[in-house]
Amino acid sequence: MTPADDDKRRSVASTNTDKPTIAHPPRSFAKDVLLICTVTLAMILNTANNTAVAIALPTIGKDLNIVEYKLQWIISAYSLSSGCLLLFLGRIADLYSRKWTFIFGCAFMGIFGLGCGFANDEITLDVLRGIQGIGAAACIPAGLGILAHNFPPSPIRSIAFATFAAGAPVGGAIGLAIGGVLTQLTAQTWRSTFWFLTGLSAVCCVGAVISIDEDDSSHRLIDRRVDWLGAFLVTAGLTLIIFVLSDGSIAPNGWRTGYIIGLLIAGVALLVLFVFWEHYLEQLHAREGAALDKWWTPPPLMSVTIWTRAQGRLAVVLGIAFLEWCSFNSWTFWVQLYYQDYVALNPVLTMVRLLPMSVTGVLCNVLVALVVGHLPVVFLIVIGTLFTGLANLLFAVINPAAPYWAFGFPAAILSVFGADFVFATGTLFVAKVCLPHEQSVGGALFQTLTQVGTAFGIAISTIVFNATLSKTSLQYGVHVDKSGTNAPRPAQLVAYKDAMWTGCAFGFAGALLAFVFLRSVGIVGHRKERDARSDLTAADETEMAATTRA
Known part of the structure; x- marks a missing residue:
């Protein structure tokens, strides 16, 4: 053993307890199902808290007299806190209790979501939304750790992670549908949306108390200082x-x-x-x-060597997650603006054109659950990222005069493959190669890269859009103002296309990264009960043994 390996061995030995492993009491199938449903509901809540509020933004703006350009902070405040606290709260879950961190997070989302429903001014709503996002940062990484802890390598683990991943498209669909209906048809309009989501948060807390066991104390760290x-x-x-x-x-x-x-x-x-x-x-x-x-x-807080797990391929998977979310959310952002600002569709018709995304998202996760134990992960990730890139490509070459079925429909179908394939297989891979005491931190790293990827992809594509819009408008003798509303329509179309080319590049870069570095990873799902390292290469087994030997 090299001195570096010996240092690594001592590092892990110094953080692991020497208590004997304590087996969990037998769990019933019904309790396992309830656990999966509860953790998935948390993911649904996290997504719906964005999409349901997004569709209600115009109504909120009119009711609270918020100018249009400030409305984005109702969404951004939630995303900012939920994205930036993932790593810290994931570490807290690993150190103390994933179960109670999860319950705390769900309760936080519900309590402060209830407060949002009673807000009467812009600042109060923004602050409450920011605090509400802390709940999502607590429950999502804890949920990933709970799934990894409660389900050993087996077919049900693959199903559990795929179901959890399906919570994102389901939450998107529920948020759009329920948010739109409640905002339009209830007397309380947008406030009803927050109250409805608060009720779901309460259901999530009750389900967690009933179905989630306490962490195995043998995997707790001796030194639990923060x-x-x-x-x-x-x-x-x-x-x-x-x-x-x-x-x-x-x-x-x-x-x-x-x-x-x-x-x-x-x-x-x-x-x-x-x-x-x-x-x-x-x-x-x-x-x-x-x-x-x-x-x-x-x-x-985060072991730097976690990035080297599986001979550095965990870092590659995290990098692919970053690129995929750059591509996927860039496409989602610009396609809605294209439909509403360029084609001049109202929000409801725009929502209808994007509904195939939610249906396809659920089907993608069902497919992952069925094949992840049979196909090498590189196939799923390469196919998914390529499809997201192709969705961007369809809008990069779109003909506005063509019917929706020629460009819009296939793009909506293809766009979600990458996000769902990468999320389900990526989180399975993280759970497989991370050590027992760092499962929630590993999940938090994955989630953090997706959040940063979302912001980065939209920022870079916005720079491209604005630069193209200004340059192309000058060719028509028009100096574009800050809002961009005076730009000629041909210039707007070119700008939208260039923004989509940017998203396409992110997606194809992710596919290339997966093809080059993940070909030897093999299968991350499981066809039968077996050791968590059985699908890794011999080199991976040697590395895992060096980092877990006490």
Whole structure:
């Protein structure tokens, strides 16, 4: 064994308890089903809390007198807190209790969602939405850890993760449908949407109390101090970066605005410091005889070596998740603007054109559950990312005069393959290669990369859109104002197409990354009960043994 391997062995040995493994009491099939449904409902809630509110934004704006360009913060406040606190709250779940972190998160979403329904001004609603997002950051990584902990490698694990992934398209459909109906047909309009989602949060809490067992104490860490400095660095860094990516295009001087440049530099610097700090703590805990009783020497919030799991292929999967969400959410963002601002469709007709996404999303996850134990993961990820890229490509070459069935319908079908295939197989892979005490952190890393990917993809495609719009409009003798509403229609079409080309590039880059680096991963699902490492290569087994041997 090399000195590096020995250091790695001591690092893990210093964080794992030496208690004997305590087996869970036998669980009934009904309890397993209820657990899967409960955790999936949390994913449905997380997605519906965005889509249901998004469709109600015009009504909220009229009711609370919020100007249009400020309405985005009702969505952004939730996404900002839910995306930036994933890693910290995932670590809390691993350290203390995934069950109670999950319940706390669901209750938080419900309580502050209820408050949103009673808000009477813009600032109150924005603040409550930001606090509500903390609940999503707590329950989603905890839910992934719960599934990995309760279901050993087996067919039911594949079904559980695929069902959890299906919660996203189902939540999108429920949010659009229920949000639209309640906003339009109830006396309380948009407030009814928040109250309905609060009821679902309560159901989720009750289901969690009944169906989720406490964590196996043999996988708890001896040293459960929280790395507060690391938590501050990563949360502040992600907050600044996601804020800049969300706000850069609408700032007073765009990306050249002083505070946008300053905050971007500060955010990147904080993340770099976070990585160095986590590496220092990891090396300190790996060193024999090191003094670890100081208040500033807790175990790292995120082990930097987690990125090297499965010979670095976990980092590749996380990178693919980032690129896929750049592509998928870029397409979703621009296709809605294309339908409403260029084709001049109302929100309901736009929703109808996007409904095939939800149906296909559910079918994709059913397909994953059936084949993930039989096909190497590289096939699913390459096919999925290519299909998302093709959805962007269809709109990059779209003919506006063509019927919906020629471009819009096939693009809506193809767009979700990448997100659903990558999410289901990616989270299965994370659960497979991460150690027992870092399951929620692994899930949080995956979710964080999707959140950052969403912001990054929309930001880059917006830069491309604005640059093309200005350049092409000048060819028609028009200087585009900040809103872009005076741009000639031909220039608008070219700008939409170039934004879609950007999303296409992200999708194809993800497919290329998977084809080059994941060909030897093999199957991540399971056809029968067997050891979690049975589908890894011999080299992977050697590495996993080195990192788990006490």
